[in-house]
Amino acid sequence: EATAEVIDGKKIAQDVRREIAQEVLKMKETVGKVPGLAVVLVGNRTDSATYVRSKKKACEEVGIASFGVTLPEDASEQEVLDAVSKFNDDPSVHGILVQLPLPKHMSEEKVVGAISVEKDVDGFHPLNVGRLALQGRTPLFVSCTPKGCIELLLRSGVEIAGKHAVVIGRSNVVGMPAAILLQGHNATVTTVHSRTPNPAEVTRSADIVIAAVGVAQLVRGDWIKPGAVVIDVGINSVDDPSAKKGYRLVGDVCYAEVAKVASKITPVPGGVGPMTIAMLLQNTLESAKRTFDL
Amino acid sequence: EATAEVIDGKKIAQDVRREIAQEVLKMKETVGKVPGLAVVLVGNRTDSATYVRSKKKACEEVGIASFGVTLPEDASEQEVLDAVSKFNDDPSVHGILVQLPLPKHMSEEKVVGAISVEKDVDGFHPLNVGRLALQGRTPLFVSCTPKGCIELLLRSGVEIAGKHAVVIGRSNVVGMPAAILLQGHNATVTTVHSRTPNPAEVTRSADIVIAAVGVAQLVRGDWIKPGAVVIDVGINSVDDPSAKKGYRLVGDVCYAEVAKVASKITPVPGGVGPMTIAMLLQNTLESAKRTFDL
Ligand SMILES: NC(=O)C1=CN([C@@H]2O[C@H](COP(=O)(O)OP(=O)(O)OC[C@H]3O[C@@H](n4cnc5c(N)ncnc54)[C@H](OP(=O)(O)O)[C@@H]3O)[C@@H](O)[C@H]2O)C=CC1
Ligand SMILES: NC(=O)C1=CN([C@@H]2O[C@H](COP(=O)(O)OP(=O)(O)OC[C@H]3O[C@@H](n4cnc5c(N)ncnc54)[C@H](OP(=O)(O)O)[C@@H]3O)[C@@H](O)[C@H]2O)C=CC1
Incomplete structure (x- = not known):
C-alpha cells in the first residue's frame, strides 16, 4: 500500500564516500598528503565508543588519516583542553571532533569552543553558525x-x-x-x-x-x-x-x-544516519583542501 | 473605519529613552562615568549625515557621550580601519558604529568586521549572530x-x-x-x-x-x-x-x-524607526554596564 519512494541514505552515503575516496587519492598524488581527522573521547560510554569506532572505520575506508585520544571519565577539563589544543597545533589534523556528551564536571561550551574555527568539522562554533545565518558569508563548516x-x-x-x-x-x-x-x-x-x-x-x-x-x-x-x-x-x-x-x-x-x-x-x-558520517568525512576533506589550497 | 490600535513607536521609544537617561545618571553617580558611542562616517551622502546627526542628538539627550570621525569619500580602506581601531582601543567608547553604505572602493565586510565584538552595538558581527542563533548562548548585542x-x-x-x-x-x-x-x-x-x-x-x-x-x-x-x-x-x-x-x-x-x-x-x-535609535542607545548602555560590571 505504501507509495512513497524510499530515499536510500545508505546508498547515497556510499556514493558520497566513493567520491571522497577519489579526491583523497588525488590529493595524495598531487600534494603527497591526506586529510586527517582527530577524535577526542572522554569516559567510557559504550554508545560513544561505538560512534567513535565507526567514524575511525569510515575514515580508513576513504583514506583519511584518523587520530584519536581517549581520556578517562575523571580527566580534568584542562586535560581535555590540552588534548584539543595539541590537535589544533598539529598540521596533519584538518578536523577535530569532541565526542559528546562530555562528563558532567566539564563545560561542553568551553571544550567545543576550544576547537580552532579552521578545524571545527562539526560546524558548532558560533562563528561558523553566524556565517551560516548571514547572507553573503560562507561558514567554513556546516x-x-x-x-x-x-x-x-x-x-x-x-x-x-x-x-x-x-x-x-x-x-x-x-x-x-x-x-x-x-x-x-x-x-x-x-x-x-x-x-x-x-x-x-x-x-x-x-x-x-x-x-x-x-x-x-x-x-x-x-x-x-x-x-x-x-x-x-x-x-x-x-x-x-x-x-x-x-x-x-x-x-x-x-x-x-x-x-x-x-x-x-x-x-x-x-x-x-549514514549521511551524517559521510558529511563528516566531506568536511574533513574540504578542510584539507583549504589547507593545501586545492 | 479603521479598527486597529496604533502602536505608537514614538511614544514607546521616548519611554525607553527616559529609562536609559535614568540609568546613565545612576552610572554617573556610582562609577563617575557615562557610556560612549563612536560613529564613523565616510563620504558626504546627505542621508548618512542626517542619520549620524540624529544619532548624536539622541545620545546627548540621554547623557551618552558621542564621539565621531568623518572621513572624506576618497579615504583609503586603511584609514577607515585605523579610525575603527582607535575607537576599539579607547576605554571611553563602549559602542562603535560605521554608518553604511561605505564608498564602493572599500570592503564593508572588512571594515564592519574590524569593530571589536565587545563594541559591536549594531550586532552585525558573525560571532554575535551565531550566538543569537544558538540556544544557550547569548549575543553581546542584537x-x-x-x-x-x-x-x-x-x-x-x-x-x-x-x-x-x-x-x-x-x-x-x-x-x-x-x-x-x-x-x-x-x-x-x-x-x-x-x-x-x-x-x-x-x-x-x-x-x-x-x-x-x-x-x-x-x-x-x-x-x-x-x-x-x-x-x-x-x-x-x-x-x-x-x-x-x-x-x-x-x-x-x-x-x-x-x-x-x-x-x-x-x-x-x-x-x-524611533525604536531603532532607542535600541542603539540601549545597546551602548548595556555595553558600558558590562564594562563597569554593573
Ligand atoms: N541521524 C543522525 O545522525 C542524528 C540523529 N539525531 C536524532 O534526531 C532527533 C533530534 O535530535 P536533536 O535535535 O539533537 O534533539 P533535541 O532534543 O536537542 O531537540 C529536539 C527538538 O524537538 C522539539 N520538540 C520536542 N518535542 C516536540 C514535540 N512534541 N513537538 C514538536 N517539537 C518538539 C524541541 O523543542 P524545544 O526547542 O521547544 O524544546 C527541540 O527543538 C533525535 O531522535 C536524535 O537521536 C540527532 C543527531 C544526529
Ligand atoms: N525602521 C528602520 O529603522 C529601518 C527600516 N528599514 C527598512 O526596512 C525595509 C527592509 O530593509 P532591509 O531588510 O534592509 O532590505 P533588504 O533589501 O536587505 O531585504 C529585503 C528583503 O525582502 C525580500 N523581498 C523583496 N521583495 C519581496 C517581495 N516582493 N515579496 C517578498 N519578499 C520580498 C527580499 O528577499 P530576497 O532575500 O529573496 O531577495 C529580502 O530578503 C526597507 O524599506 C528599509 O528602508 C531597514 C532598516 C532599518
Missing part, C-alpha cells in the same frame, strides 16, 4: 546531520526553491541549521517546536518535512500533505520483545503511515 | 531594528509564545534576526522572501506579521488575518505632488487597508 539532510534532497532530485518546508525541532545541532540551509536554497521555511500549539496542521502545509524531534513516531500520516517529501532524522529505541536485543530503532516519523502519503521518505535506520 | 520590533510587541502587551509569526524579508539586518528573536520568544516562525510563490497566503496564516521588504505598500488588507498584529519596518519614499518635498514616506504595509483588519499596527513614520 553541521553534518543537517548538511546530510540537504544532500539527500539534492541527490534525490527534490526541488527546494519555492517550496514550503517545515522543520520540526530547533536544536543547535539539527533543526536550526537545517532551517537555515533550506532557506538558503530558497524554500519558505517554518520551524515547529515544542511550543507550537498545532504541529500537525502546520506540518500539513509543507512540501518538504524534516523531522528532528527525538520523539518516536510523532509524525503521523495525517500530518503529511499527499506527495510531500519527508526526511526523518530521529533515532529512537523502542521496546520490542520480538527483536534480538529487545528493542528496535525507529524515527520521529511513523513510517508505516507516512509512507502511504508522502512521495519520498527516508527510512530509519539507513536514511539520515 | 541588531537594533529587529530588537526594536520585539520591544514594540512586548511593550504593547502582545503575547508572542505559541503564536504563528510571519517575517516578510530575510535580510541580515532586519528579517533574519527578527525571525530568530521571535522564535526565541517561542513563536512558530515562517520567513517569506522574494522566492516565496504565495506570500499573501502564507502571511494570512500569521498572528504576528513583521514586514521588512523595502517594497512600498506590498502588504495589502487581504494578506492579513483579522485580528493579527502588524509591525511595519519599511521606509519607502513615494512621489507625492501634494507634499511639500514632492514625496512622502510609506511603509511596506498598505496602512489604510491593513488598519481595517489588524488588531494592532505600527505607523510609518513613527513606528519602528
